[in-house]
Amino acid sequence: MTTEAGDLRDMPSLTPGPAELADLELLLNGAFHPLTGFLGAVDAATVAAAGRLADGTPWPVPVTLAIPEDLTKEERLVLADPEGVPVAVLHVTETWRDAASPPGFPEGDPLRTSATTSWRAAGPVEALGAPEHGPFRRLRRSPREVRAELAGATTLAIATRTPLHRRHLGQLRQLAEKLDARLLLLPLIGEGHDDALVRAVLAVRRELPADSLVVPVPLIERPGRDLALAAHVAAAYGATHFFTADSEESAHAAGAALVVATGDVPIELVTPEPWAFDESVEVWRPLSKIEADHVRPEPTDAELAALLDRGEKIPEWFTLPVVAEELRRAHPPRHGRGLTVFFTGLSGSGKSTIARGLADALVERGGRTVTLLDGDVVRRLLSAGLTFSKDDRDLNIRRIGYVAAEITRHGGVAICAPIAPYAATRAEVRRMVNATGDFVLVHVATPLEECERRDRKGLYAKARAGLIPEFTGISDPYEVPDDAELTLDTTELTPEAAVERVLDLLVAGGWVRSE
Numbered sequence: 001m002t003t004e005a006g007d008l009r010d011m012p013s014l015t016p017g018p019a020e021l022a023d024l025e026l027l028l029n030g031a032f033h034p035l036t037g038f039l040g041a042v043d044a045a046t047v048a049a050a051g052r053l054a055d056g057t058p059w060p061v062p063v064t065l066a067i068p069e070d071l072t073k074e075e076r077l078v079l080a081d082p083e084g085v086p087v088a089v090l091h092v093t094e095t096w097r098d099a100a101s102p103p104g105f106p107e108g109d110p111l112r113t114s115a116t117t118s119w120r121a122a123g124p125v126e127a128l129g130a131p132e133h134g135p136f137r138r139l140r141r142s143p144r145e146v147r148a149e150l151a152g153a154t155t156l157a158i159a160t161r162t163p164l165h166r167r168h169l170g171q172l173r174q175l176a177e178k179l180d181a182r183l184l185l186l187p188l189i190g191e192g193h194d195d196a197l198v199r200a201v202l203a204v205r206r207e208l209p210a211d212s213l214v215v216p217v218p219l220i221e222r223p224g225r226d227l228a229l230a231a232h233v234a235a236a237y238g239a240t241h242f243f244t245a246d247s248e249e250s251a252h253a254a255g256a257a258l259v260v261a262t263g264d265v266p267i268e269l270v271t272p273e274p275w276a277f278d279e280s281v282e283v284w285r286p287l288s289k290i291e292a293d294h295v296r297p298e299p300t301d302a303e304l305a306a307l308l309d310r311g312e313k314i315p316e317w318f319t320l321p322v323v324a325e326e327l328r329r330a331h332p333p334r335h336g337r338g339l340t341v342f343f344t345g346l347s348g349s350g351k352s353t354i355a356r357g358l359a360d361a362l363v364e365r366g367g368r369t370v371t372l373l374d375g376d377v378v379r380r381l382l383s384a385g386l387t388f389s390k391d392d393r394d395l396n397i398r399r400i401g402y403v404a405a406e407i408t409r410h411g412g413v414a415i416c417a418p419i420a421p422y423a424a425t426r427a428e429v430r431r432m433v434n435a436t437g438d439f440v441l442v443h444v445a446t447p448l449e450e451c452e453r454r455d456r457k458g459l460y461a462k463a464r465a466g467l468i469p470e471f472t473g474i475s476d477p478y479e480v481p482d483d484a485e486l487t488l489d490t491t492e493l494t495p496e497a498a499v500e501r502v503l504d505l506l507v508a509g510g511w512v513r514s515e
């Protein structure tokens with residue numbers, strides 16, 4: 001099954017979504033051993049139902065590839081990265097329709113797939129040896145290389161999506177010593193702030209044995225089965241033991257079968273004993289060695305986030321200063337953090353008027369760079385040529401979301417004011433932006449009757465007369481948000497008062513300093 005360069009020219013090409021590309025990398029480098037390709041209908045169903053492939057091999061999550069319907073008859077498909085560079089050839093053994101969303105990837109989730117299709121293609125993937133780039137690429141070694149370096153040593157792996165704090169370091173040292181194991185740290189990347197996570201994990205190495213290894217792994221989160229999948233991947237990298245979070249619940253979630261069952265390489269889940277900070281001697285140590293009234297409670301995730309939001313110091317007793325610095329870089333205080341304010345509502349509800357007023361008010365206050373992505377303006381430039389079909393509206397909103405996410409990444413304020421009638425697409429934008437900063441949804445909930453009464457552009461009259469097909473609110477749907485941070489009905493509100501309400505929210509949230 002070797003594809004020559006000349007063959008590629010005639011093969012149809014597909015750029016999978018970001019989650020599928022991450023899966024593809026792990027299929028190609030052997031981290032998803034024993035899988036060698038994307039799953040077919042039967043395997044996907046038995047995995048979802050019973051955590052096993054059809055032949056009984058334990059495997060925790062369906063790894064599938066969405067394809068557009070027009071590619072369902074192909075025997076081979078080139079899988080390309082977002083720049084169009086061929087990464088692999090899929091030798092199609094089956095195309096099938098997925099009735100249900102794979103677990104952890106609800107409908108509308110952009111990480112699930114970029115394609116709006118339920119068609120799937122299954123079959124083995126063949127690497128094309130594409131040029132490799134990306135931050136920390138030198139650390140992203142294949143399981144084979146890492147196993148060679150570990151040379152059969154007892155190895156304790158920890159997979160993490162968040163930086164390791166002093167408690168984890170104590171627990172890891174204790175367990176590694178007890179097991180006489182090397183340490184393998186697997187920062188799980190692929191969901192924003194990756195570089196900060198990898199730096200934070202590299203930074204704690206000096207507190208751990210010198211031969212500890214760090215290998216970033218692009219493993220997309222699968223809620224509910226994340227731990228099980230990470231344990232399988234750790235086993236592929238040569239780990240013999242897997243550090244689970246110190247709660248029985250998570251050990252339980254991975255399933256008892258994991259103690260031995262990752263194909264031919266067994267891996268044992270180990271749960272560390274609880275540690276805490278002993279105030280009397282100012283050290284982290286096993287909880288069992290501390291008198292109850294000397295235990296200092298550690299900050300919860302919510303408390304940590306609140307400290308970062310306010311730009312306050314993360315206590316040094318809790319985490320290493322280098323780790324705190326990475327957390328601060330990834331989550332600057334809110335008044336300096338990138339933000340997207342996304343207005344949604346019917347035509348004529350007041351989105352543009354309020355968005356413009358907000359942009360002006362922020363510019364007058366100073367201290368923030370502001371970009372206004374107004375619906376009409378976007379339609380004339382960024383989305384010129386698009387219609388008002390569902391697909392084109394979705395594409396329009398995705399484009400706006402892409403630009404807003406970039407503005408947010410760079411610490412600016414993006415103000416968007418499209419109709420954005422579909423909840424799933426709004427959720428997609430929220431997710432895109434949240435990977436780089438904050439997102440606030442404002443529903444301008446002026447009722448249709450009032451919008452129609454205003455009919456500033458005469459469009460409602462035309463729509464009623466049947467001259468404009470698919471007009472939102474008249475002959476096309478508007479899905480009312482249930483996740484808006486603010487809802488404004490402008491029927492009885494002046495534009496100035498509406499802007500004030502949004503500003504109040506931004507000040508209360510800490511994104512804008514009060515005057």
Ligand SMILES: Nc1ncnc2c1ncn2[C@@H]1O[C@H](COP(=O)(O)OS(=O)(=O)O)[C@@H](OP(=O)(O)O)[C@H]1O
Nearest residue numbers: 347348375388393396418419420421469470471472
């Ligand atoms: N069929 C149909 N449905 C809704 N709106 C229509 C339509 N045709 C033209 N217009 C004008 O286009 C503006 C909405 O564009 P958006 O990009 O905001 O719409 S969407 O988010 O892509 O659904 C909207 O502008 P706003 O009034 O600013 O919302 C309308 O003026």
Ligand SMILES: Nc1ncnc2c1ncn2[C@@H]1O[C@H](COP(=O)(O)OP(=O)(O)O)[C@@H](O)[C@H]1O
Nearest residue numbers: 346347348349350351352353490493494495498
């Ligand atoms: N509180 C308010 N906020 C925004 N617009 C208002 C308000 N009260 C009345 N209006 C009027 O409603 C119309 C809204 O138009 P526009 O801002 O273009 O809406 P959209 O962008 O949602 O289509 C404007 O003529 C505006 O002056």
